[in-house]
Structure formats: C-alpha cells, structure tokens
Amino acid sequence: MSLADVASLAGVSPGTVSRALSRPDMVQPDTRQRVREAAERLGYVANGAARALAMRRTATVGALIPRFGGSSFPSMVQALESTLAEHGYTLLLSAPDHARARDPALLRTLLERGVDAVALLGSDHPPAFHAMLAAHPRPCVRLWGAPDGPGPCVTFDEGAAIDAIVDHLAALGHRRLAFIGGRVADNERARWRRHGLLQAVARRGMTLADDAMIECDYGFREGHVAMQALLARRLPVTATLCGNDYLAAGALSALHAAGWEVPRRMSLAGFNDNDFAPFLQPPLTTVRVPIAEMGERAGLYLVDALAGRAPAAPALLAAGLVARGSTGEAPRG
Structure with a gap:
C-alpha cells in the first residue's frame, strides 16, 4: 500500500497526503480528515525512517x-x-x-x-x-x-501561590501551622515550596516550628502516616498545609481515624487542586496550579x-x- 493509493482514495495529491500525515498544521482540517480516513481504511503506515532521512527530522x-x-x-x-x-x-x-x-x-x-x-x-x-x-x-x-x-x-508564580494559602489561613485566625511536604534533598519543587512557606509564615508573624514539619514521599499513605506522627507530638497547631493534594487526602484520613473534626479542630489545605479534591469530606481547600x-x-x-x-x-x-x-x-x- 503506497502513499499514491491513499492520495487516490482521498482525492488529493500525494504531496497533500505527505503534508497531512507529517505536518498536519499545514493542511485544511477537512482535507486532513479525508486523508486520515483514507490512510486508516487502507491500513497505510508511512516509512518513518525514510521520511526522517529525507526531512532531516523525526x-x-x-x-x-x-x-x-x-x-x-x-x-x-x-x-x-x-x-x-x-x-x-x-x-x-x-x-x-x-x-x-x-x-x-x-x-x-x-x-x-x-x-x-x-x-x-x-x-x-x-x-x-x-x-x-x-x-x-x-x-x-x-x-x-x-x-x-x-x-x-x-x-507559575510559586511565591504568589504560597502567599494566597497563607493569607487565607491567617485571615481565619490561624497562627501556628504544621507542614507535610516532599523530600527537599531530591525535589527542587519541594525545596521551593518549603522555603516559600517559611518566608510567608515569617512575614506574617506566624509560627511553623521545626518539629511541626515532616518530609516524606508524595502519596496517600505517606500523608496518612505523617499526620499520625504530627498528632502523636501533641503540638499546639490549628492548621496543616500539605505539599500536594495526595498528602492532604492521606492526612485527612488520619484525622478522621483519630476523631479530629475538620475544620473545627484542625484546618487542612493542599496544593495543586487535583480532580479528587472537591470530593473529599470535607472538600479540600487547595491552590489550583496550572x-x-x-x-x-x-x-x-x-x-x-x-x-x-x-x-x-x-x-x-x-x-x-x-x-x-x-x-x-x-x-x-
């Protein structure tokens, strides 16, 4: 099956077929669709190696x-x-x-x-x-x-995103926070988030103590275990911010299991606005990242x-x- 066969069935020139399959943005949508339908009907597969050699592109x-x-x-x-x-x-x-x-x-x-x-x-x-x-x-x-x-x-503006969530917690009267985040040694985004959070908390006169911060891998289980550890420390914190929504969902599960009402006894927030965040109980406050x-x-x-x-x-x-x-x-x- 050749390119010429596809061109004949689609009613276009072989050159149009070549462009439709290799550079579809150069071909009108209706023509592109006809070419694709013809290629699929005939089972045509272009010789990628030959095309790459001719075009000097893959x-x-x-x-x-x-x-x-x-x-x-x-x-x-x-x-x-x-x-x-x-x-x-x-x-x-x-x-x-x-x-x-x-x-x-x-x-x-x-x-x-x-x-x-x-x-x-x-x-x-x-x-x-x-x-x-x-x-x-x-x-x-x-x-x-x-x-x-x-x-x-x-x-995106990581600093502005962190400011938004910290401002939100400050407006609700929270002064002592906890943080469950990713491991900073091998994740630059975890480093930025932790550093930005410490700066934002300090600017507002809030407290985020060393023993109120836990590093872990990102995941539901990890968030659950981290929150269990925070609760065991009996720290005087009223809100916990998590480095992403997976950690927050796990932390929320641990709070439920311990009988802590959210948000009456502990407020909880995440980061990223994953698709499951609105469906947690209660729905998760978070930062929508693009x-x-x-x-x-x-x-x-x-x-x-x-x-x-x-x-x-x-x-x-x-x-x-x-x-x-x-x-x-x-x-x-």
Missing part, C-alpha cells in the same frame, strides 16, 4: 519527566503530548523514578533517537545535561522550573521554535486559591 519531541510518587505530572504530560500531536509531533517520554532522574544516559538516549526538541522537568540538572544540549543544539524548554534558570521555562496549561504552553513553545518562529520567553502562569470546606476559623482558647 517529528518527535523527547521529554524527561521523573516520577515523584503521587503527583500531578501525568496531567502535564498528557497536555504536552496532545498539543504536540495536534501539530504532527510524537512525544517520546522518559519517566524514571527520582533516584535516576539525574542520570545522563536518560537524556543521551533521547538525543540518540534523533528527537527534534527536548522538554525537561525543572531547572536542577547535572552539568552533563547542559553539555549534551550545547553539543547537540535543538529547541529545549523547561517545565515547572525556576523562572530565572537557564533557558526558557513554562512555570499543571495542564504548563504542558500545553510548553508544547506550543516547541512547535513555534521548530517552525522557526522565534517564540517569546514564556510568561509566568497564574495560580489561585480554591477555598473549600476543609479550612475554617481557628479554634479559640
């Missing part, structure tokens, strides 16, 4: 997105993949556990596959990564990294760069408080 983008327990990265990756697919690019994803996230072999493998562009999670990468990208230049974008890091980055939008914007940035359009540096995205039933006025006395 129409692939490599992404290195490490896993950190229960996280929101799948939503970001899905948005990145969907955006790239709309413009004819296939995403090659490397998703190692965090212990292998800095292994240069991960990026080297993507480059050896001939990816046209690269997307990296965060800003904290080993020198070998920078050396490889300098030796093999191609469009590269970072997601959820430091805005002032090397190269373009699609991210996770999917980061993936989409990163995809569009790379598409523009690959098309030679010199995209502007990505602007900071907005994050905002979502107040629900898990936070309330601080207990008196």
